[in-house]
Each structure stands twice: as C-alpha cells, then as structure tokens.
Amino acid sequence: MFVHHNVDLAPVTAFGIHAIAESYVEVDSVDKLREAVAWARTNGVDFHVLGGGSNILVSGNVHGLVIRACLLERSSAVEGDVVTIRCGAGEEWHSVVTWTVEHDWGGLENLALIPGTVGAAPLQNIGAYGIEQSSCFVELEALDVLSGATIIITKDECNFGYRESIFKHEYCNRMIITSVTYRLSTNPTVHATYRDVVDELVARGCTQPHVKDIFDSVVAIRSRKLPDPNVIGNAGSFFKNPIVDGQTFARLHEENPTLASYPQPDGTYKLAAAWMIDQCGWKGHREGDAGVHDKQALVLVNHGNATGQQILDLSTRIQQSVQERFGVALEREINVW
Template identity: 45%
Template structure:
C-alpha cells in the first residue's frame, strides 16, 4: 500500500475541476483496504471513495483520505439457460464493460451504453437510461466495511434501489440503520442478463431510430449503436467539455399537480409512471426558464441539453454549485417544483 500526497484530481473528475487530494491510496483489491485499516496512522482517518469521478462536484481540495477505486477484471460467473451472470471489478470503466458484454454475445446492458463512470459507481447511483436501470440487471455485489475490513455481499433488496438512489447514498440516521454512505467501498458487482434477450425500445428516441432505420427487430448491437448515437448527439463528451451528465433528477409529481402545471404549460414533457405518479422532464423545466446556453462564470448550461451543466474552461466547483442553485430557484419560482441534483458536492 502506497499513500500518495497532493495528487491532482482534475483528470479524475468528469467536470475537469482543478483540485487535489491531500492523500490518496489506489485500491486494486480487498487487501489494499485491509492493509490501510491495519495501518495505525490511517485506520481512523476520514475517507472518501472515488470511482470514475463522473458524479461529483469538487469545491476544493479533498481533505479526507481518497480511496481511488481501480479494481480490474471481468468474468462470467454463470451461463445458464435462463440468464448469464457476469462479474466486473469496481474500477472497470462502465461503457467498456457494456461493450465487453456485447463483444462476447451477452446482451442486456445495451441501453446503458456510453454512461460515464465506473462499474462500482453504477449501483450507488442506480444508473439508468432509455428504459433500463442497473436494478433491472443487478444480481449482487461485494463490498468492504471501511471500519472493520470485513467483506460482505448484498443482493437487490439490501441495496434499496430507487430512482438514482441506493443504500450507498444514505447515512444511517440511528444505530442499526442500513445506510452505507461513507461506511463501505464496493469491490465487485455482478449482473444477471436474462435469456431470451428482448430489446427495450419504449423510449421515444429509440422508437424514432427504429422507424428511421426500417429495422423492426433490431439486434442488441444495433440498439447499442442507436443509444451511443443518441447520447453523442445530445450530451457532450467529458473529455472535450467537462460535465457530470444529467445534473438534476427528473422530478415526480401527483396527477393533480401535473394537471395544474399542464393548464399553465400545455407543452410540458411528462411521463405517467406505473405507481400512478407523473415524471416531469427536468431539462424541459430548465429550458422553459431560459437557462439553456447561459453561464455563471466559467460554468454553463449546455446549449443542446439544458439538463447538463458544463465546464467551459477553468470553472470552479463553487461556480457550478452557484449555477445549479440559481436554476433550482428559477424552476421553483415558476413551477413550484424543487429540482434535486444527481452529483455529490464534495
């Protein structure tokens, strides 16, 4: 185990914000964490787990000890008649993992292509796109207790998945609560890809692509290509223009609230949900408030998609947070809806 000092983090957060880790340890396996916890100097030190850095806003140098997750490896755990179970190390790039599954003829994750971040971060955020969420393909994961060094396994119910949410985003309110924020580091994640494979094409963008192509029964690779093309046309590449993807969650409202808003804003984009609530498009709400293309300092709202905040070059985390709060205020004042950010502010 090597503790690095004053490590630049600009390349390790997708916003490209300049910051440093005062101390950083690269975690490539269980033993690295256990060695750290056995080290008297660092055992009780506050810790911050850093995966792909695609869901954070750094507002300054990181004071806690940074655990940079770099655990590699992909393997097939089970390939049965009803499903294939595949395990990936938490440090594996998410899009590379999705691509690997298709290259090896294991479809099921194609709707989640081109989402930035790492495999280990995917269940934390319960990432989703185009009608599929991680919880729909999740089998189990291994994590390590950052206090004891014990490795444990969680199934779907124990992860408490919700819309862009999981047990890993919550701090326990009282002893005995299951919140694991700051208490655990994900080591490996396993995904169950069902057989026979069936495409998920319910989203309008995918339906449009199918109609335009004339392909009524697309392969998983075709769906993957469509998703990549759609995302590339709407979302900036973090390697070119720093961003954290969709910055705000799509809010849900009651049918009565939705009817009230439609009476004032007939063109609002909304989607009925299975539980009877209605999901509103946060990007539409932000655009309606006139934010698309505007900036606060070097932080701005992407010209092609109002849901994405970008670093126009040299933006600070404070500028990103200020912009986000100004957007939240505008949307609340006009629609009475509070937008909830997806990224974690550090």
C-alpha cells in the same frame, strides 16, 4: 500501497475542476482497499471513494484521503440461456457493456456509453432509455468499513429507486463496493420503447432489433446528444427529473400545456427537469467558465477554469428559479464533495 499528497483531481474527474486532494491512493485489490481505509483511520482523516469521477462535483480542496477503486476482474458463467457476469468495481462500465454485447448477452445494452465504473453503477442505480442497472442486478460484494469484513448485499437490500439506493443513505461512507454481479440472457427481450431509440431504429431500417442494434442505436444517440467530458467538463445530468403527485401534475399541466412528463406506474408523474430549466432561460447561460450546456439544459459545464463553488452556486440559482416559476424542487443528481 503508495499514498500521494496534494494531487490535482481535475484529470480524474469529468468536470475537470482543479481542486487538490490532501492525500490520494489507487488500490487494485480488496487487501489494498483495507490498507487504505486503515491508513485514513491511523492518520485521523476521512476517506472519499472515487471511481471514474463522472458523477462528482468537487466544490473545493478535499481534506483526507481519496481512494480510487481500481479493482479489475471479469468472469462469466452460462447456464442454458442465463448468463451470470461478475465485474470488479474498477471496471469501466461501457467496456463491460461492450463485452456483453459482443457475446450477444442481452440486458445492459440500453446503458451503453454511460461513463464511469461498475462500482459506482449501483450507487445511483444508473439508468437510460427505459432501463436501470437494477433490472439485471443480482448482488454485490462490498467492504464494510465498520467491521472490516467483505459482505454480500442482495438486490432487495439495495433499495434501488430512480437514481437511488441504500448506498446514498444508510450505507454512505460505510460500504465500499468491490464487485457487482449481473444476470443477463442469451435470449433476451430487447427494450425499444423510448422515443429516441425507436426513431433511431427506424432511421436504420431495423424492424426486428437485436441486442447489438439497440447498443448501436444508443451509442449513436448519446454521441450526438451528450457533451463529451473530454471536450467540455461536465458530469451528465446535474439534477434528477422531479416526481410529483397527480394533483400537482394537473395544476402544472394546465398552466404549461407543453410540459414534458412521463406518467409512472404508481400514479405519479416524472417531469422533464431540462424542459423547466430551459423555460427559465438557463440553456446556454454562462457565468465566467461555469455554464449550462447550450443543447442540454440539464447538463452544467465547466468551460475551462470554473471552480466547483461557481458551478454549485449556479446550480442553486437554477433550483431557485425553477422553484419560483413552477413550485417544483429540483434535487441534485450528482455527488458534491
């Protein structure tokens, strides 16, 4: 295990913000992961786990040890029409989805082209186009840094919710995910209910979509709509879509008849944060190199040399203006270091 010092995190994070990690190591096995955690303990410093860096805003230089989880492993077992796959935390998410679609295994196709690694996917229960990774999730293996043991954590224990899991709360900084197991199907029911996906399928003349059709449609939509971090630094949606009760929704809807919203099964309403941010006039706004994307108001961008603090300050001002105008609190989706 080779620990580097004073490493610029810009090349390994999607925001591309220049910030220095005091110490940095890449590990490709559970043993090396244990060694890295022990190194941090021996040196009396904190550690921070990094996957693909696509959901992190580094707000300043990072003290302690950044551990990049590069554990690579893929296996599959087919029994009847049930397919069980197990992937190492360092596997690239989209590459895994592509692999499943190539085998015609259904379940993850709506989650194509989400940047990042398998190990981070359960953390915020990644989701897109009507599906969350929890719908196929079976269990994961994690290193419990308190006991040093690798343990299995089942779906029920993960407390998955909208961009939520136990790994953002009780297990934050305690469990390092080393592999994840998903259950897929050779005979799946595809999910083509989301407006964009339906429109794309219609445009392609596809009336009976299969797994590959959904995958191709999602890839096409995302390629058109979402800014590529290789072109402009960003971490996808900066804020969650807020969820409000029926009474709040009724008030907001009366005041704003065009407010985009999605009714939830429990009677609450998910509101489109992008719409509210746009209404407050932020879309395309730029302060130096920190800005809001000109086509997608939910995405904050680094035009080149923004600092993490500038992006963070901009996000706070956006939260304040949405609160003042709509009385709704926006919660950050991304992780701030």
